[in-house]
Amino acid sequence: MYLFRLAVASLANRRFTAFLTAFAIALSVCLLLAVERVRTEARNSFASTISGTDLIVGARSGSVNLLLYSVFRIGNATNNIRWDSFQHYAHDPRVKWAIPMSLGDSHRGYRVLGTDQSYFEHYQYGRHQNLAMAAGRFFATDPFEVVLGAEVADALHYKLGDTLVLAHGTAAISLVKHDDKPFTVVxxxxxxxxxxxxTLHISLGGMEAIHIDWHNGVPARGAGRISADQARNMDLTPSAITAMMLGLNNKISTFSLQREINDFVGEPLLAILPGVALQELWSLMGTAEKALFVVSLFVVLTGLIGMLTAILTSLNERRREMAILRSVGARPWHIASLLVLEAFALALCGIGAGLALLYAGIAGAQGYVQANYGLYLPLSAPTAYEWSLLGIILGAALVMGAVPAWRAYRQSLADGLSIHL
Known part of the structure; x- marks a missing residue:
């Protein structure tokens, strides 16, 4: 214990250098744990994007592509699927519920989803959480009503009762807009x-209405235009949709229905299991995830090397101090232990300060990160894996502390007491 007190007193005598060394370790520890927290929570958030859905069905392409445009609103479908194909499987006795999805339009860079009431009733995320309203209601019989996602409303400053115009296509800037058929935020x-x-959510009827006077991808002109009031009185049943989500009565029938859909003779379809496709997509990003973790490890290594450099630099200045300790009875292993304990104390202070920085950062940025990136960072105690990382850092500090300790161990009493000009 007296050696530890002596090590602390020695560091206090060199407080400025010790502070900078511990601070460098603290920053590296904070970065490592922050990367690990973000990595873990990003994976959890990614996996919880959709839950409770047994199959996602779209035009035949690739499973990742289907998952990207139907769930993440990234990319575009290679083709649509017919409405009668949706009806065929929606009324299958094995299917408990079916959600139609129609994509292809946008508003100021945000995707528009055409669907029906079943989306709000059965779509789930996280741990089987249903969608809920923060304000207003779901769209009803009027085809020109829109329900906004939270980020859309916040970023574009929309409130209930506002009107907006949808754009054709998914580009951030579109030259073709459905300005003759505005939607009301409900x-x-x-x-x-x-x-x-x-995402902006409209009804399938609304999606059909804004394209009802379009022919071959071009809007009608002059007398061929159909007004919003005229469209309200027309049959707005879609002829095709982009994809559908299915929930089954019995999970056992998932694979048999998937094979049946993939072999459907009516048109080429692809059915995927969301969980399997999510794992496949995450594996594609695994390289970047590991690279980020490795970079943070190198930052920690840099902090520890800085500690080693600081102790080695001070060692030459402390040769007389070591010799005096030897002269009053300290044995070589006492001197070596003193330097190892100094390295341990620096690393311990750095780890403690790093944890404090981490939690202060999470507390300050938690709301912003969740609001802007949809990532929830909990103020929870370190996990067993994080404790193991901290233990490895502490062990590495002890190993690095052994280098100057060995040098001090080998220095002789005469070497320290003699004056070198």
Missing amino acids: GILKRTGTPVDR
Whole structure:
């Protein structure tokens, strides 16, 4: 214990250098744990984007592509699927519920999803959480009503009763807009931390209405235009949709129905299991995830090397101090232990300060990160894996502290007491 007190007193005598060394370790520890927290929570958030859905069905392409445009609103479908194909499987006795999805339009860079009431009733995220309203209601019989995701409402400053115009296509800037058929905001969803927050939701009838006077991808002109009031009185049943989500009565029938859909003779379809596709997509990003973790490890290593450099630099200045300790009875292993304990104390202070910085950062940025990136960072105690990382850092500090300790151990009493000019 007296050696530890002596080590602390020695560091206090060199407080400025010790502070900078511990601070460098603290920053590296904070970065490492922050990267690990973000990595873990990003994976959890990614996996909880959709839950409770047994199959996602779209035009035949790739499973990742289907998942990206149907769940994450990224990319575009290679083709649509016919409405009668949706009806065929929606009324299958094995299917408990079916959600139609129609994509292809946008508003100021945010995707528009055409769907029906079943979306709000059955779509789930996280741990089987249903969508809920923060204000207003779901769209009803009027085809020109829109329900906004939380991020859309916040970023574009929309409130209930506002009107907006949708644009054709998914580009951030579109030259073709459906300005003759504006939509009214009737509801704003609670924040979910998923792509739902970045989506505008309209009815299938609304999606059909804004394209009812379009021919071959071009809007009609002059007398061929159909007004919003005229569209309200027309049959707005879609002829095709982009994708559908299915929930089954019995999970056992999932694979048999998937094979049946993939072999459907009516048109080429692809059915995927969301969980499997999510794992496949995450594996594609695994390299970047590991690279980020490795970079943070090198930052920690840099901090520890800085500690080693500081102790080695001070060692030459402390040769007389070591010799005096030897002259009053300290044995060589006492001197070596003193330097190891100094390295241990620096690393321990750095780890403690790093944890304090981490929690202060999470407390300060938690709301902002969740609001802007949909990522929830909990103020929870370090996990067993994080404790193991901290233990490894502490062990590495002890190993590095052994280098100057060995040098001090080998220095002789005469070497320290003699004056070198």
